[in-house]
Amino acid sequence: MLDFWTIFKQSFWTKAKTKAFVITTLIVVAGIFLMANISTIISKVQEVGVFGDGANEDIIYVIDDSGSLVDQLQQQLDVKESGITLKATTESIQELENQITDEKISSLLVLGINDADTIQATYTSKNANAFEQPMSIREALQSVQTNLKASTLELTGEEVAQLFVPIQFEQDAVSASSKSEEELSQARGLVYVLIFVIYFAVFYYSNMIAMEVATEKSSRVMEIIISSVSPVKHMFAKIAGVGTLGLLQIALFGVVGFVALKTSSSDLTSGVFSFFGFSNVSISTMLYAVVFFLLGYFLYATLAALLGSLVSRTEDVQQLLLPMTFIIIIASFIAFTGLGNPEATYVQYSSYFPFFTPLVMFLRVGMLDLPFWEPLLGIGILLITIFILGWFGSRVYRGGVLMYGASQSLKDIKKAIQLGKK
Template sequence: MHSFWIIFKQAFMMKARTKSFIITTIIVAAAFFLLANLPNIIESFGDDEEGQVLHVIDESGELVPQLQAQLEQSQSDIQAMPTEMSEEELQQGITEGTIESYLVIEEGDTLSARYVSESANEMGAGSDVENAVQAIQTAQTAERLGLSGTEVGELFMPAEFEREAVSDSSKTEEELSQARGLVYVLILLIYVAVIYYPNMIAMEVANEKSSRVMEILISSVSPVKHMFAKIAGIGTLGIVQMMIFGIAGYFAFKTSGSDMAEGFFSVMGFSEIKVSTFLFAVLFFLLGYFLYAVLAALLGSLVSRTEDVQQLMLPMMFLIIISSFIAFSGIGMPEANYVTVSSFIPFFAPLVMFLRVGMLDIPLWEPLLSIAIMLLTIGVLGWFGARVYRGGVLMYGSSQSLKDIGKAIRLGNKK
């Protein structure tokens, strides 16, 4: 057991001290703080003056005050002002940078307006102006039809519309909206974890073989103990890194001092997270990691060069990608038959069953059955992977096919 912990510590510390791991952790943690403070950063680069001036060509001379009133009502910082300049002069001003935008507005049976700015990508100001013009059009139409303000309000009053589901497993629309964001984030987290860390294991095993370090290691410790110590060490490292990301993200949004933080936690469902959902997320994260980690160690033991790792890892990557497609498509329809069936397939269950747990009120036996199937699969794959690993670490030369699994088993039996 002492040798197990030595390899465990070596796998953990070696990867934790690498520049790539440290830089990746710092960059991702910094990205959370950047995202949380993005509104403040954008505002700091904004114009500190009174606001954007909108030059308005209004031949009637009566629409600019109405336009300004509508802009103020919508709390826009745009200042509408009439201009005597021609369109040619205004366009030249935009080209030279002295004018940001202008509006040509004409009154007839209906209002017609043309908003001109330097770039068509200027969505914010253009939308504010469009909404203000539409409000003026609505007011003029109501006045022409003899409608009062109360009658106009009643005309645009939304209908009361509620959604009810017959299925016992369905949640309310409000609960689904809260769960959807949370499930999306956690599925993405699990998806990244089962790609990144098992791939790290395969690369580590292949690197030890290519440098002939493996020959020294297996002379003092069994290949099976080496495999599981490697899996446990890098898995612990992954948990630590994910905890760092989670803590950094939490404090980044909590200390940002902007309305974005409260909105983010509310929309994503983190403000009302259930303990059971969090526990299932951790459980499926661990089960998904160990399932794919054993498979990655198996594949990594077959190659002698790190360049060959990615080719043999393709089947595993396809499984993860298919699982993610099912999970992300199932966010919109978690009760679909293909989602239910795939949630009991062990290689899809870490993502898909967690999706169903987060989005639906399913019976407890369903996730427990899925967990049992995954544990059984991990046990069988661990037994089979140990046999392959025992012989695979002794194989050298070009290994670019899954057919080498049989050769590794035969070699392991002779050992």
């Protein structure tokens, strides 16, 4: 047992102290804080302005042929708190377009009213990819247009308001496992993030194990290790060591994310956070996330260790891991597409396929009110598969670590098993 813990600690600290691991962790931590405060950063950048001579991109120069629309449009923009300021000008369109080209001003708006009392507007900017500002202008002009038509029809303010009274619309479902739209909104964001975390962790740490085994073989260190430690104990010690490191790293990211959201100026109950439901974290969903993360990791880590033992050069690792990579990609594709329709038949059946279960079953648990036996059955299938794969993988690993030379294909598994019997 002492040998197991020696290899466990060696696998843990060797990877934890590498520059790549430390730098990656710091980058992700910085990225989490950046994303949590992205709205504040964007606001600050917009306040400073990005144009030459300190020109603010929220100032729009307006040519108002009607002579009456600028003030009404500015009023609507102020009501919507768009932060856009209109500046009437008598300069020609050509002169203003030249100033846009020279980045002296950011945009131009030409307004007019035709014979049918319909507003005509042309928004001009340097690039055609502007989206937010034109959308705000369009919405405000629509409100101005409504007021103009209401005035023509001699409608009062109350009558105009009645035209835009929202309907009462509720969505219900007869399926016993379905959740309400509010419950789905509360679960969607957490499930999305955790599916991505499980996918990233399973893929990243499994590859790490395969590369570690291949590196030891290529440097001939493996020959020294297995002379004093059994290959089976060596395999499971590496899986446990890297797995513990991965679990601690994911936990660190989770704590950092929680702190970043709590300390940021973003409101977790509005905007995109309202849609994704980050303000309501289900304890049961978090527990299932931990369970499926651990089981998914051990399933793919065992498979990665098996495949990594077949190669003696690190250059061959990615090629031999391609089948496993495709399986993970397919599982994540099913899970992400299932976010829109978690009750789809293909999602239901694929959740019981062991290599898809960690992602797809977790999706169903988070998005649906499943009977307790369904996730329990998925966990049971995973445990049985991990046991079988561990038993088979140990036989392959026992012979695979003694194989040298270029690995041709998965046919080397048979050769490794035969070598392990000797």
